[in-house]
Amino acid sequence: MTLPVQLTRRPASLTESGHQQLKAVLDTWAELATAHQLLRDFGDMLTQQTGVFLPPLDRQGPRG
Helix, strand or coil, X not given: CCHHHHHHCXXXXXXXXXXXXXXXXXXXXXXXXXXXXXXXHHHHHHHXXXXXXXXXXXXXXXXX
């Protein structure tokens, strides 16, 4: 299984080997680990419909 597939799959659908490979990569590449966590969080917001709990966006644009 390729790394992009491992990053975007639901954790429950990965094999034990896939979990180990993904963990090894994420343990050595901090930026990818952060991106992976953000992707997981976004996926959770979509599947659990928790986006309504986010603070409102500032629609006035940048100040200055």
